[in-house]
Each structure stands twice: as C-alpha cells, then as structure tokens.
Amino acid sequence: QKEVEQDPGPLSVPEGAIVSLNCTYSNSAFQYFMWYRQYSRKGPELLMYTYSSGNKEDGRFTAQVDKSSKYISLFIRDSQPSDSATYLCAMSGRGGYQKVTFGIGTKLQVIP
C-alpha cells in the first residue's frame, strides 16, 4: 500500500463547476500538507499549503485537512479552462528536513 493514495482521474468538468480533489494517506507522522499544480511537461507549482488539520482558503481554492480520517481535499470554485492540469497532493512530517511524499496526481480537464 502506498503512503499516499490519489485517484489519477481523468476528471472532466464544465467551466464554472466546483471541483473536488482528494487524497488519503497512511502515515500518521505527516504534519504538512500541500497541493501542487503541474501543467504538461512542466515542474510542479505550489498552490496551497496547510499545517496539521483545518481549512485554508486562497481565492478560488480551498484546502481541507482531516487528520483524524487521514484525508485531505482541494476544492476549486468557478473552475476555468486554465485550471486544466494535473493536481498533486503532497505531504511531509516534522524533523530536521522535510522529504515530501507525493500522490500520483489527478488529471483535471475543465471544458469551456
């Protein structure tokens, strides 16, 4: 079993829809939770960062972490065609350095 599980999709939604992306994890030591967006043939771009449980909102994006369920989510409101990309969840534990463990990524397509 992988430490981080993420549905690879693809997920197709019409423009303006609310998108929900999710990951589950098994390592209780994870404390930092991130979402990266990756366009084709580009490096990952950090979207959202959350420490421990809770919600964080940034514009059209909301990240949620439920450590009791080992479940994290990213919501995208009013989705745009430019949101079409692969979304990677990522997480790490506390310590002297932070090796990041990534999910497989969910490919999202927003249809105009």
Place this chain on the structure above:
Amino acid sequence: DTGVSQDPRHKITKRGQNVTFRCDPISEHNRLYWYRQTLGQGPEFLTYFQNEAQLEKSRLLSDRFSAERPKGSFSTLEIQRTEQGDSAMYLCASTTEGSTDTQYFGPGTRLTVL
C-alpha cells in the same frame, strides 16, 4: 528570474552513455532536493542536500547515480551507464531552513534514453 532553474531542459542519450544535469536553486535557499518523475506518477524523492552536505539518499538512487553540491549553491546529478529505465523527468526543488516545507520546483530535465 529568481526561481529554481535546471539545465538542460531536455536530454536524449543512448543507452550506456553518461549524463549530467544541473540545478540552480533560489539563491537564499540552503536545502536542495532531487526528485524523479515518470509518466503518470508523482515525483519520487531521490536525495537531499543541506548546504553542501548530502544528508539522505533514497534506495531509488543506485550506484550509477551521484549527486553533488560542492559549494552549497548549485547541484549536479550524474547518471552513469544510462539505461532505458532511467528515462524520466528529473526535478530539482529548494527551500530554506526553518521554512514550512514549501519546496519550490524547477522546470525539470526530461531525459530520454534510447
């Protein structure tokens, strides 16, 4: 440009050849990471430097792989005797000590081994 840069962006080589990639982190970042990403997968951790010290290597990093960061600034990743299974995107990321795990990634080097 103050982001992480990587060179080259693309590399095509024949099996058995050696290749070397370079990463220039964000200038004030003292931590540097290498990841490998194959098609349809998330990035997988390879190795990590704090300043010039290589502090951890993944079991994915076989003896054919070596990474250096001689002056605590840029880093190189060398693959000797390349194999077709080495074909992947090699990503570099950097962050600063005391940061909250927000690693910033470069554009990657895409390696194709024929």
